[in-house]
Amino acid sequence: MDSPSLAFKVRDLTKIYGSGVSAVHALRGVDLDVREGEITVLLGASGSGKSTLLNILGGLDTATAGSVHFGRENLTAMSDDELTLYRRNHVGFVFQFYNLMPSLTAFENVELVTEIATSPLSPGEALDVVGLTERRDHFPAQMSGGEQQRVAIARAIAKQPEVLLCDEPTGALDSKTGRMVLKVLQDVNERLSTSVLIITHAAATADLADRAVYLADGRVKDIVVNEERKRAEEISW
């Protein structure tokens, strides 16, 4: 990895919610390079701006000022429709609370995404990646939290996205299940060379990343580069 190209190039990114006295500065001029094929972990206290950053990278939210480039494309200049296409074609999401459709089975939840993607894995393959082939016809209510999160990951990777954005993917899970989920993310990164961004509270998670970005008060405070990534099985919190 001599000079890998960038997945995201973030410059002077600012996000302000509300206005006047009630204005909240979520991001105050963030500069960050996210490299392709790496696992990047975003760490920071509640309110440090990590979710806002992830949402803007994912095209779920818009910036107040500054720029975000995905490859050559400037996300901050995109219209709503262009953002929709960007999300559809390039980004996979994993949320803390899985956000599965309760009325669809595991297979169908994945299908929800393969339906609109350009060159997706089949839902079966995606479930195979997360090791849930035998649970494909179960509804979310019939699955444990870890299983639900793995379905969410399968759903996210099924479209073969360039980047996988994960907002507290282990936040609602116990550490054993959490490790299993992290292992799946690591596998995806290695098998599909997907760039993975993970938001987490758990500092130990930083050990499995290529790069750990520490945010505080809407700014990048520190970036730690791990020369050697740990395996998901090796970490604990």
Add this chain to the structure above:
Amino acid sequence: MSPLDKKLLRDLWRMKSQAAAIAAVIALGVLINVMMGGLINTLEETKRAYYERYRLADVFAPAKRAPNRLLKDIAALPGVAAVEGRIQGGALIDLQGVDVPIRARVLSLPESGSPRLNDYYLVDGRRMDPTRDDEILILNGFAKAHGLKPGGSISATINGEKRTFDIVGLVQAPEYLFSVAPGELAPDDSRFAVIWASEDALAKTFDLDGAFNEALVSLSRGASLPAVLSGIDRLLDPYGGLGAYGLADQTSNRFIVEELKGLRSSSTVVPPIFLAIAAFLLYIVVSRIVQSEREEIGLLKAFGYSNFAVAAHYFKFVLAIATGGALLGCLLGIFSGCGMAQLYQNYFKFPFLAFEVEPRAFIMGMTVSVLAASIGALFVLIGVFRLSPAVAMRPPAPADYSRTMALAQFIKLRLDQPSRMVLRRLVRQPMRAVSAIVGIAAGMALTVTQLSVLGSFNSSLDLSFSVIDRSDLSVSFVEPIGQKAIYELKRIEGVIEVEPFRSVPAILRNGLRSCRGGIEGLQSEPHLNRAVDKEVKPIYVRSDGIILSKALADKLAIDPGETLTIDVREGRRPILEVPVVAIANTLLGAPAYFERHALNRAMKEPGRVSGAFMRIDTAHAAEIYRTLKEMPIVAGVNVKGEARQAFQRLMDEGAGSVRYIMTAIAAIITFGIVYNSARIAFAERARDLASMRVIGFTKGEATFVLLGELGVITLAALPLGAILGYALLQLVASGFSTDLYQIPADFVPDAHGTAALAVIVAAAFSGFLVKRDVDRLDLISVLKTRE
């Protein structure tokens, strides 16, 4: 099937009870439109077909005695297609066990047995043997009312001659769909008979050999009715023509036309309002359901689904409910329309029904439902689409309470925690509360209006039969006779008071407007049958001018001070020009009052009376009826109680029955609105309620938070519903009124009380149903999913 469509189906299944409740409300709104449209189309088509098949005449021309050869002259008039002469006259039927003498009309049948015009439909028995003069056919309704059958016999006094006839057949005739005794307003099968007898027999009885006293005429296509009428009048004038009139003025036809008009106007005014209210509810419910899916919408957008794809998904969802409801409404509407038509078939005495649906009602029901649901979904979706997916996926931000600090301080001191939660929620989302209040109030308004219409009609009956008419019975004489008859009546034992009247048939005209009716010549200060004004104070009848009922004045567009032309159709047939001096408040019929002596003077027939109102000692009623039956001058007796019952039946069985159905549907819609409000509130708050339960609130406290809100909204809806209901009544009362009776748009306290009670009961029952769901909340599953 795409996964979104699977989600759609499963979501519908998950929300099946609420989807069903919403669909049911819209179905009812559509149902009543389709039902009424189909009913009216069917009845009108049936009427048309019945008239055509049995060749009902277009013109009726009564005369005193016209030679048969005149029929050729009438046939030669331009525009006349066919002519039939017949003999008709009055009769009194004496039935065993019935004290009051029953009036009847006898009609002649030609030797062939089937007349060219005004044919009849044989229900039971056989046709008459033309060679026998003691065989008759009798109107089926009357026969049924008295248990008469073919093979039986009946005794009748015709033109002073009492005879016994053999009943050979029971018939129905388009001419007598409604049988109304002369001088009465409401039809009553049991108190008016129609008899068909051989022409020869009647010619002898009425001394009309080689002559007729009524010509029936059918018109050719494109004929001018006024031209034919005046041509016939000209021909019959030397033979005592009483004035030819068109089918529109024929009694039975007028009744049926008025009934259908009443049905049609109540169906064009009321059902669309039902539909509008159902649509409003649909709008509210759909927008709230879509609102509650905000996070899923955000998620779909996060995956890269376009606004269009997401919108299409939710439109499919709401359209499934809306069109499902509307289709169900159409189907049920057709079924109930057929059912109603069959009820009406008995009521109108049609021998058959020609079913006809009303496609416009389908289209309107569908369009309105789909539009309401789409608009409800659209507004919310536009709002959600404006948010970035990240924001949409989060629960909505808590509202800013800083502005309500003063209130917050106040309620903190005064209210406990759950009450504060109820109040804050109402304050936080005032538009939501307002729309729920308006929805419930609208439902209540429907109920108030329907109950008011029913109540108003009862007060019309009270006004007419207790205040205006204070007699016990009225007697009409065979022909106008001298005052002596009044003394005879007074002499009957048990008679307390007798008040004579003179009535003459007339055509009333004001400019181009005219109306066939009559003039009631009353005492100048009548006791028993009076005209009253708006304040229900008696108006004294005057000799210098005529008093018109409100309905008549409206029809003729005439005001007090203007001059009315009275074209009298009796005796020497004078044409009078009389000023209108007052307008009387009547709700039944459309009478015109004049002073009796002044009327007689105008007729140049001093001292004549046509009949009398009587007050009697009811202990002697039976004897009095018997005495009257024996008096040759008496043509008929109207007992007020029976007339009132006939009117009540008219309301309960005829167009009135639709009012009961509409009242029931109004009540169901009201319940639907209240129940849906409760359900939605529960759906929106299930997580909050579960959290409360986890913190340690009891089931009762959690329920209180939910139902407290429903309670406040319901209470707030009551006064609004009362006001809206009163306003709605002003709109629809005239729609329910016909030529025969008016529905006053008065405030009916009972209706408001009952409707309010119904809303409260609906709220309590809905609360009970929702409380069960609160009790069953699955705390763990709620906590497992996100905050």
